[in-house]
Structure formats: structure tokens, C-alpha cells
Amino acid sequence: MLTSLTHLRRSHAPRWAGSEEVLSRRVRREVGRHAGGEERILFCLRGCLDHSLVALDDRILLVKPGFHAGTTFGSLVTTLHYADVTGVQVHTFLLSGWIEISSPSFQGRERKRNRWPHGQDRDVYKLPNCIPIARRRLRDYEPVLRRLHGRIALFKRPAGKPAQRSALLVDVERVAELAAEGRISEEEHSRLRALLARAGAEEPIT
Numbered sequence: 001m002l003t004s005l006t007h008l009r010r011s012h013a014p015r016w017a018g019s020e021e022v023l024s025r026r027v028r029r030e031v032g033r034h035a036g037g038e039e040r041i042l043f044c045l046r047g048c049l050d051h052s053l054v055a056l057d058d059r060i061l062l063v064k065p066g067f068h069a070g071t072t073f074g075s076l077v078t079t080l081h082y083a084d085v086t087g088v089q090v091h092t093f094l095l096s097g098w099i100e101i102s103s104p105s106f107q108g109r110e111r112k113r114n115r116w117p118h119g120q121d122r123d124v125y126k127l128p129n130c131i132p133i134a135r136r137r138l139r140d141y142e143p144v145l146r147r148l149h150g151r152i153a154l155f156k157r158p159a160g161k162p163a164q165r166s167a168l169l170v171d172v173e174r175v176a177e178l179a180a181e182g183r184i185s186e187e188e189h190s191r192l193r194a195l196l197a198r199a200g201a202e203e204p205i206t
Contacts, residue, residue: 017144024050030075045144047131068125078128082155098124099131143180150176
């Protein structure tokens with residue numbers, strides 16, 4: 001009986017990364033206002049105080065509700081297209097941290113420091129490109145962060161190349177999703193990526 005109760009508690013424990021089910025109702029409403037009717041929610045990440053990252057087909061929504069984001073009765077919502085992202089950093093301290101999405105719009109903004117006694121930059125709650133997190137949840141976030149890196153890589157292309165996505169890019173994306181979901185091993189993931197990379201070198205530009 002004890003085992004079954006423990007399993008029940010774990011199954012109902014709050015999740016912090018995955019589908020849109022991890023988002024609070026307030027954040028879901030904001031996403032509904034900013035996402036088009038045909039846009040898909042691919043994966044999500046919920047940080048402290050319900051500050052959330054929502055990955056759509058071609059862009060990221062960073063939704064920061066409430067007083068700590070400087071919007072007591074509303075939410076701060078920032079859109080970043082994958083092609084414009086220059087980096088994803090995870091900053092951690094002893095118990096806390098934040099995920100920072102860099103783009104040309106936010107270069108240098110992270111250098112502004114107003115620290116709490118334990119060292120965390122209090123501005124991460126208001127900076128539109130940062131999601132505050134608890135360090136103990138990093139393992140929960142890792143699969144989503146891998147998918148985010150893969151998604152950004154898909155939209156990075158040399159200047160002058162057409163924006164049209166080829167069947168090869170769809171295959172690359174699918175492989176990344178399978179790896180993030182744990183349905184293929186790291187060895188299989190590396191082997192498939194190498195095969196797709198060789199296929200990409202032979203693929204004609206359309």
C-alpha cells in the first residue's frame with residue numbers, strides 16, 4: 001500500500017518541462033493571445049513564479065506573469081525567432097539560477113547587476129529574455145533544453161540561402177525529438193546525425 005501511495009504522489013507531482021500541461025492557466029491564456037491559430041506548441045518549460053518558455057514552430061515565447069516581472073495584473077511576453085537566437089545560457093548558484101536566451105536585441109543587457117546577498121541577479125525576474133529557475137530542477141529541464149538547441153540549429157543557415165525547409169531538415173528535427181524523448185540512445189543519435197550530415201552535403205539547393 002505504501003508503494004502504491006508513493007507512486008501516486010509522484011505521478012501527481014508538478015512537472016516543470018514537457019507539453020503545455022506544465023504551464024499555469026494564466027500563462028496558457030497569454031500564449032493563446034500571442035500564438036496564431038495554426039501555430040503548434042512544441043514543448044514548454046516552467047520556471048520560478050510561473051515564468052515560462054514556450055517553443056512554437058518558428059519562434060519562442062517567453063511569458064513572465066505577475067508583480068515580480070513588473071506587471072502586477074498582466075504579463076510580460078517576449079517573442080524571439082529561432083533564427084535570431086545567438087545563444088542559450090544556463091546560470092546557476094547554490095540553489096537558484098536562470099536560463100537566458102541571447103539575441104542581438106539583448107546583447108550586453110545581462111551585464112547589469114543588482115545582486116541579492118546570495119549572488120543572484122534580481123533583474124532576471126524582469127529581464128524579458130531570462131527565465132528564473134530552481135537549480136534542483138535542472139535535470140527536468142535538460143530534455144527541453146536539448147530540443148531547444150536542436151530547434152535553433154534548424155533555423156541557422158548561411159546568408160543568402162532560401163528560408164524554405166527541406167525534407168532533410170524535417171528528418172534532423174525528428175531525430176532530435178526522438179533523442180530528447182529518450183526513444184533512441186546517444187550512440188544512435190550521433191550515428192543518425194552523421195548520416196544526415198552526409199546526406200545534407202549531397203542535397204541540392206532548391
